[in-house]
Structure formats: structure tokens, C-alpha cells
Amino acid sequence: MSINRLPLANDDDLDPALRLISAGERLMKEAHRLFPVAFDQTNRNVWLEAMIDEVPDYLYFKDRNGCFVVANRAISIDSLPNGYESLEGLSDFDIHPEHVARGFFETEQEIMRNGNPMLDMEEFIRDARGTPKWMLSSKLPIRDHTGEVVGLVGIARDITERKKAESLHVGQAHLLKMIALGAPLVDVFSSLILLIEGQVHGVIGSILMLGGDGRTIRHGAAPNLDPLYCKAIDGIEIGPKVGSCGTAMWRGEPVIVTDILTDPLWESFTELVKPYGFRSCWSAPIHSYQGKVLGSFALYSCTPGKPSPECQKLVGMATHIAGIAIERKEAEDRIQFMAHHDTLTGLPNRGMLAERVASAIENADDGAGGVTLAFLDLDNFKLVNDSLGHNAGDELLKAVTERMLRCVRASDTIIRLGGDEFVVLLGGRLRRGETVEARLETLRQAIAEPVMLAGRSIQVTCSMGVATYPEHGRNATELLANADAAMYHAKEKGRDALQFFSAEMATHAKEKLLQQEELREAILRKQFLLHFQPQMDLATGRIFAVETLIRWRHPERGMVSPGSFIPLAEETGLIGPIGDWTLNAACRQNKAWQDAGLPPIVVSVNVSARQFQQKDWVERVARALKDSGLEARYLELELTESLIMQDVQQAVETMHRLEALGVHLAIDDFGTGYSSLSSLKRFPVGRLKIDQSFVQDLPADQDDAAIARAIVSLAHTLQLKVIAEGVETREQVDFLREAGCDEIQGYYLSRPIEARAVEALLRIPNI
Ligand code: C2E
Ligand code: MG
Numbered sequence: 005m006s007i008n009r010l011p012l013a014n015d016d017d018l019d020p021a022l023r024l025i026s027a028g029e030r031l032m033k034e035a036h037r038l039f040p041v042a043f044d045q046t047n048r049n050v051w052l053e054a055m056i057d058e059v060p061d062y063l064y065f066k067d068r069n070g071c072f073v074v075a076n077r078a079i080s081i082d083s084l085p086n087g088y089e090s091l092e093g094l095s096d097f098d099i100h101p102e103h104v105a106r107g108f109f110e111t112e113q114e115i116m117r118n119g120n121p122m123l124d125m126e127e128f129i130r131d132a133r134g135t136p137k138w139m140l141s142s143k144l145p146i147r148d149h150t151g152e153v154v155g156l157v158g159i160a161r162d163i164t165e166r167k168k169a170e171s172l173h174v175g176q177a178h179l180l181k182m183i184a185l186g187a188p189l190v191d192v193f194s195s196l197i198l199l200i201e202g203q204v205h206g207v208i209g210s211i212l213m214l215g216g217d218g219r220t221i222r223h224g225a226a227p228n229l230d231p232l233y234c235k236a237i238d239g240i241e242i243g244p245k246v247g248s249c250g251t252a253m254w255r256g257e258p259v260i261v262t263d264i265l266t267d268p269l270w271e272s273f274t275e276l277v278k279p280y281g282f283r284s285c286w287s288a289p290i291h292s293y294q295g296k297v298l299g300s301f302a303l304y305s306c307t308p309g310k311p312s313p314e315c316q317k318l319v320g321m322a323t324h325i326a327g328i329a330i331e332r333k334e335a336e337d338r339i340q341f342m343a344h345h346d347t348l349t350g351l352p353n354r355g356m357l358a359e360r361v362a363s364a365i366e367n368a369d370d371g372a373g374g375v376t377l378a379f380l381d382l383d384n385f386k387l388v389n390d391s392l393g394h395n396a397g398d399e400l401l402k403a404v405t406e407r408m409l410r411c412v413r414a415s416d417t418i419i420r421l422g423g424d425e426f427v428v429l430l431g432g433r434l435r436r437g438e439t440v441e442a443r444l445e446t447l448r449q450a451i452a453e454p455v456m457l458a459g460r461s462i463q464v465t466c467s468m469g470v471a472t473y474p475e476h477g478r479n480a481t482e483l484l485a486n487a488d489a490a491m492y493h494a495k496e497k498g499r500d501a502l503q504f505f506s507a508e509m510a511t512h513a514k515e516k517l518l519q520q521e522e523l524r525e526a527i528l529r530k531q532f533l534l535h536f537q538p539q540m541d542l543a544t545g546r547i548f549a550v551e552t553l554i555r556w557r558h559p560e561r562g563m564v565s566p567g568s569f570i571p572l573a574e575e576t577g578l579i580g581p582i583g584d585w586t587l588n589a590a591c592r593q594n595k596a597w598q599d600a601g602l603p604p605i606v607v608s609v610n611v612s613a614r615q616f617q618q619k620d621w622v623e624r625v626a627r628a629l630k631d632s633g634l635e636a637r638y639l640e641l642e643l644t645e646s647l648i649m650q651d652v653q654q655a656v657e658t659m660h661r662l663e664a665l666g667v668h669l670a671i672d673d674f675g676t677g678y679s680s681l682s683s684l685k686r687f688p689v690g691r692l693k694i695d696q697s698f699v700q701d702l703p704a705d706q707d708d709a710a711i712a713r714a715i716v717s718l719a720h721t722l723q724l725k726v727i728a729e730g731v732e733t734r735e736q737v738d739f740l741r742e743a744g745c746d747e748i749q750g751y752y753l754s755r756p757i758e759a760r761a762v763e764a765l766l767r768i769p770n771i
């Protein structure tokens with residue numbers, strides 16, 4: 005290297021590179037002054053040369069053509085092409101690829117043309133060994149004594165480490181953002197691998213996952229590995245000698261193989277890896293937060309050896325991020341699954357119905373068989389739930405699910421709609437000689453096999469309504485509605501049956517819809533009225549109460565009895581407004597009788613389950629009393645056993661709140677429900693009403709007589725009054741009186757009558 009003497013301007017205006025040269029010159033001068041003999045001009049150049057070479061930054065001077073005139077050791081070592089001893093006389097075109105050299109050349113020509121320096125430019129290069137480097141470069145024009153630009157001086161510092169740290173930082177932030185936004189796992193993995201590959205020169209990254217079985221390797225991502233190689237690894241089982249990754253996952257700790265060709269862990273895979281030239285492979289397991297192995301992160305290199313400590317740190321970071329990504333994906337999958345599946349049985353839930361039906365229809369339209377939708381309801385599930393408890397109920401549902409799944413095929417779907425209702429969707433082609441009916445029948449029989457629950461053998465049957473595409477509906481809604489209608493028929497036919505949808509059912513369903521509309525109209529047009537049926541104390545003969553029984557004055561059909569519209573009102577929710585009306589009208593009527601000076605009596609009002617379960621039911625009762633001005637002790641509410649048994653705990657709580665209001669409570673139709681005697685004790689009721697079915701055949705029917713007597717004695721043990729309903733004959737009255745029954749209600753005494761008739765009755769001193 006030779007140093008050409010350059011004309012220098014004022015030190016302060018200089019770039020650091022020039023300042024360095026200038027400082028060197030001053031140093032030389034000083035050395036010269038102190039040791040005049042030793043430092044002649046030659047020595048001076050030697051010192052200067054030595055000093056420039058010691059600088060770790062690139063330092064060079066180029067002429068107007070971009071050819072190196074001076075180049076220090078740092079740039080020479082990094083850039084000298086093979087076979088050259090000095091950069092002098094060479095240009096960037098000799099040491100860089102054409103497009104890189106052109107970029108430099110153009111910038112430098114620009115600097116020399118304008119005479120303006122360019123400072124702190126970031127430049128990316130590859131050195132002579134191919135190592136990528138980021139340089140912070142400054143280039144300044146140099147003028148001769150006439151002021152003409154004769155070349156430029158350049159200084160460049162290697163900032164690769166800083167750039168790597170920066171890109172690592174940005175890359176990590178980007179990855180975490182991807183994970184947070186739920187980017188596909190393969191994209192996150194690919195970005196992660198590219199990030200690490202950008203940090204460690206000469207490596208290729210790969211992420212493998214451990215399959216759900218905890219044994220099988222699944223391809224994750226490897227953007228720079230040959231897809232054929234990835235495919236060959238996919239599906240291999242992990243083990244104590246399965247390359248770097250298979251072993252790392254098996255051991256649950258990092259495995260560093262410094263030479264693939266000699267390491268026994270790679271014994272079975274050397275042939276596979278040979279064509280790619282990989283010599284070392286360092287793999288680390290990816291762990292979950294709890295320490296479970298989820299996969300592996302590996303770096304392949306074509307040179308044998310160990311990873312540097314920095315590289316190991318990077319791998320540690322990569323496995324950590326990959327772990328977060330996998331766990332986040334697993335959590336998301338779980339949430340997705342839970343949103344679309346029933347947690348108890350694992351079956352798809354109602355939300356999946358439309359989609360599954362649509363895809364079954366699509367397949368059918370493409371000629372891949374038919375679609376059958378069966379609506380399935382367990383017949384005696386409530387009984388199991390109520391008598392054996394919810395846990396037993398859950399077990400039963402699980403057992404039934406398992407059996408149904410045994411009977412279906414891949415092209416079928418079973419959906420749990422909720423409670424004990426399921427939809428069975430049969431898709432695909434039927435086998436030779438097979439019918440839809442036979443397939444569903446198999447399912448029904450499988451369900452009906454006894455189940456062991458809480459140490460008991462229980463048998464549940466089911467009712468099924470079936471609709472087929474396209475005959476009974478063209479989409480999920482239509483098919484489900486018609487299958488539902490058919491299921492109702494199956495239930496009506498006595499349960500434990502399979503019923504296909506038919507045209508008559510459609511008419512029936514239409515009629516029901518029409519009735520529903522009529523009922524809605526009836527509320528608006530105030531077509532309801534109340535009748536009252538007196539109740540008599542057998543000991544005193546006094547009318548002490550009346551039961552309120554609703555009637556519908558239908559414009560065409562005349563007086564309609566509650567039996568023909570209350571069930572529909574309950575089913576459709578219209579019982580809410582109807583029941584409110586009854587309750588208020590009954591309270592007002594009773595208050596009106598009292599205001600008219602009649603002896604005060606209790607008015608009894610029937611309550612249906614839907615009403616009783618309204619959240620503000622107690623408040624509604626309180627309001628009816630307040631609005632009418634009736635004292636609470638003159639109102640009685642009749643609850644049925646089945647209503648109470650739907651949710652005993654909730655019912656008891658509501659009953660206590662009603663009791664606190666001062667309202668009386670009675671159990672209607674007693675003997676027809678399932679109340680256990682032990683729970684009866686917990687109900688704050690004052691009266692039991694023996695159902696009329698037990699009264700009807702009294703006193704002749706021995707069984708009914710025994711039941712009636714038992715109810716009376718049970719009620720008295722619990723300090724409850726007993727009233728018999730539907731009493732029609734003198735013989736019945738005599739029997740009941742003799743059995744100890746306290747009160748009676750029935751045609752014997754009076755049919756349900758209008759309010760005016762009640763008034764007349766109450767005016768008679770005693771009947
Ligand atoms: P329930 O509460 O058991 O009412 C007694 C039913 O027996 C009444 O029928 C009544 O007319 C009838 N009955 C009374 N004495 C005799 C008799 O001696 N012989 C015979 N064969 N029957 C007699 P109704 O009025 O048709 O009411 C039927 C059911 O409708 C009632 O049964 C009750 O469960 C329900 N219901 C009536 N009004 C309402 C109401 O306002 N709200 C609610 N939720 N249900 C009501
Ligand atoms: Mg009643």
C-alpha cells in the first residue's frame with residue numbers, strides 16, 4: 005500500500021476518516037520534531053501506513069473512476085478476490101456482484117460530481133467469503149490544490165451485530181404480533197425460522213410438531229428446506245435414535261449433533277440427508293408452559309461443528325416463541341371446539357346444524373345419496389334426572405351418545421340440540437338392501453339397551469321424528485321443523501316410537517300455527533272470562549274458597565275449555581299474558597265480593613310452569629294483590645307436582661318467597677306426579693288436592709280407595725289439609741268424609757259458575 009500525499013483542508017471540517025489521517029500527520033510531525041533523525045519522510049509513511057492498517061474500520065481512497073488507490077487492511081482482508089494481493093487498481097465491480105457494485109459506483113460518481121459528502125449510509129454487502137455484513141459508511145470527495153475533485157475517501161464500520169440485534173428485536177415484536185392476531189401457525193413458524201436464519205450465517209431452520217398421540221412427528225415449517233426432505237420426515241415416530249429432532253423430542257432436551265455422518269443418532273437417516281449435504285444439526289425441544297413437549301426447533305448446517313453460545317441463545321428464544329405460538333393455537337382450537345361442540349358429550353352443538361345439513365344437502369345434490377334428519381328425544385330422561393340426580397343424567401347422556409356413535413358412519417352426524425334432544429343426520433348412500441328406517445331402528449334399539457347408572461340398571465327409550473330431503477324440506481330449518489312435528493306425533497303415540505313426517509302432520513302443524521294466531525288475537529280482543537268453582541269444608545259445610553277456571557269465548561266455536569288451549573299457550577309462551585290476566589282478574593273479583601259485603605273467601609288460581617319460572621313471578625303476584633287491594637291471605641296458588649319437580653330447589657325457594665307474601669299454596673292434581681314423600685316435607689304448602697282420577701271411581705274401586713286414604717293420612721301427618729277434586733256423588737262425599745278428607749270440590753257441590761252466581765251462592769247463609 006502506498007500513501008499519496010493529499011492536500012488537506014481545515015481539520016474541523018473533516019470527516020472522521022480524514023481527521024484520522026490528519027491526526028496521524030500531526031503525530032508524525034511531533035515524532036519528527038522529537039526524533040529528527042529517526043523520522044525522515046520514509047519513516048513517516050511507514051507509521052502512517054501502520055496506523056491506517058490498524059484501524060478496524062474500512063478505510064480507502066478511490067480515484068474518479070472508482071478504482072481503489074489506497075485500501076487499508078480491514079477492507080482488503082474482507083474484499084480481496086482470490087488470487088489478488090492488493091485492492092489497488094481494482095474497483096467494486098471486481099469484488100461485488102454487478103448490481104451491488106453499480107449501486108456503489110453511481111452513488112460515488114454523484115458525490116464526486118456534486119462535491120457533497122454522504123455520511124452514515126447503511127450498506128449491505130457480502131464479503132469475499134460470502135458473509136453478509138451491514139456497514140455504516142461515509143464517503144467524501146477529495147480535491148487537489150486547484151479545488152478539483154480527484155477522488156473520494158471512504159470509511160465504513162461493520163455494524164452487523166447492531167443490525168442483527170435490531171432486526172431480532174423487530175422480528176420478535178412482529179412474531180408476537182402475529183401470534184396475538186392469530187396468524188396461521190405455519191406463517192408464524194416460517195417468519196421465526198427466517199428471523200433466526202438471518203441471525204446465524206449458514207444455517208437452515210426447521211420446526212417440527214409432535215402429533216396428538218405424543219409420538220408422531222408432524223411437519224411444522226421449513227421455508228428453506230427441500231419439501232421432499234420435509235415430507236420424508238413427516239409421520240416418523242420419535243425415539244432414542246431418531247436424528248436430532250426425533251431424539252430431542254423423545255428426550256425432552258436439546259440434541260447437538262456435530263457430525264451427522266458419524267453420529268449414531270443419525271445412523272438410519274444418513275442416506276436421506278446425504279443429497280442435501282447437511283453435516284451438523286442442532287435441535288431443541290419446544291415445550292409448553294407446563295413442560296410438555298410440543299415439537300422441536302432445529303438448525304441444519306453444511307459444516308460440521310457446534311453452535312456458538314449466541315446461536316444457542318437464539319435457539320432458546322425460538323423454541324420459547326414457538327411454544328407460545330403452539331399453545332395459543334391449541335387454546336384457540338379448544339375455544340373453537342367448545343363454541344361448536346357440547347362439552348358433556350363432545351358432539352357438535354345446535355350451532356353446527358345448519359352447516360352440517362347444508363353440506364349433506366350439497367353432497368346429495370351432487371349425487372352422493374340422500375339426507376335424512378331424525379329429531380330424537382329421550383322419553384324418560386327427566387325422570388332419571390329428577391330421581392337419580394344430575395350426575396346420573398349426565399352419565400346417561402354420555403352412554404346414549406356413545407351408543408349412537410357406534411351406529412353411525414363417517415357420512416353421518418349426530419348433534420346435541422340441548423337437554424335430551426339430539427339430531428341424527430344420515431348422509432351418504434345406503435348399502436344394498438338397507439333402508440333409512442332400518443338404520444334408525446338400529447339406533448333406537450341401541451339406545452333402549454339397559455344402562456347401569458348409580459348401581460342400577462335403567463332403560464331409556466326414545467321418540468324419533470324423521471324428515472327427508474327434499475320431500476320434507478329443502479333446508480335445515482324446514483327439515484328440523486318437520487322432524488320435530490313428527491317427533492311430537494311419536495310422543496303422542498305413546499313414545500318409544502319412530503315416526504316419519506307426513507302431509508297430515510303438515511296440516512296439523514299449520515292448524516297449530518293458526519290456533520296460535522287466534523290465541524294471540526284472543527288476548528288482544530279480551531275474549532277470556534273466568535268461572536269459579538266453589539270448595540266446601542266438609543266439617544262445617546261452609547263455602548270457604550273458589551277455584552278460578554278460565555274460559556275462552558271463541559267467536560265461532562263458542563265457549564272453549566282450558567284443556568284445549570292452555571297446553572298451546574304454555575308451549576308458545578302465551579301463558580304469560582293469559583296467566584297475568586287471570587291472576588289480576590281473580591284478585592279483583594275476590595276484592596269486589598268482599599267490598600259487596602259478602603263473607604270473605606279464598607280465591608284459588610292455577611299456575612303453570614312457564615309462569616312460575618318467570619324471574620319476576622313473585623313480584624307479579626305482589627303487584628296483582630296491591631293493584632286489586634286484596635289481602636294476600638285470600639289468594640291461593642295451585643301448583644302441580646310436575647311443575648315443582650322440574651327444579652325442586654328453585655321451586656322451594658320461590659314457594660318460600662310466596663309464603664312470605666302471605667299467599668296460600670296448594671298442590672294440584674296430587675298423586676299424578678312424581679313428588680317423593682321426602683321432598684313433600686320441604687314444600688311450604690297448606691293443601692293437597694287429590695286428583696280427580698282417584699276420586700272418579702270411589703268408593704267402588706279398591707285401589708283408588710286405598711290411594712285416597714293414603715293421601716289423606718300422609719297429608720295429615722305433614723299437617724296439610726286435603727281437598728278432593730271432581731266429587732260428583734253423594735257416595736263419594738260419604739267415603740271422603742269417612743276417610744278424613746277435609747274439603748271437597750266438584751259437580752256434586754257446583755259446576756264452575758260465573759261471578760254473579762258465586763255471589764248468589766255466598767249470600768245463602770249455609771248450604
Ligand atoms: P284443574 O286445576 O285440575 O281443574 C279442575 C278441572 O276439573 C276443571 O276443568 C273443572 O271444570 C273440572 N271439574 C271440576 N269438578 C268436576 C267434576 O265433578 N267432574 C268432572 N269430570 N270435572 C270436574 P277445566 O275447567 O276444564 O280445567 C282444566 C284444567 O285447565 C285445570 O285443571 C287447570 O289445570 C287448567 N286451568 C284452568 N284454568 C287455568 C288458568 O287460569 N291457568 C292455568 N295455568 N291453568 C288453568
Ligand atoms: Mg286446579
Ligand code: MG
Binds near residue numbers: 672673
Ligand atoms: Mg286438578
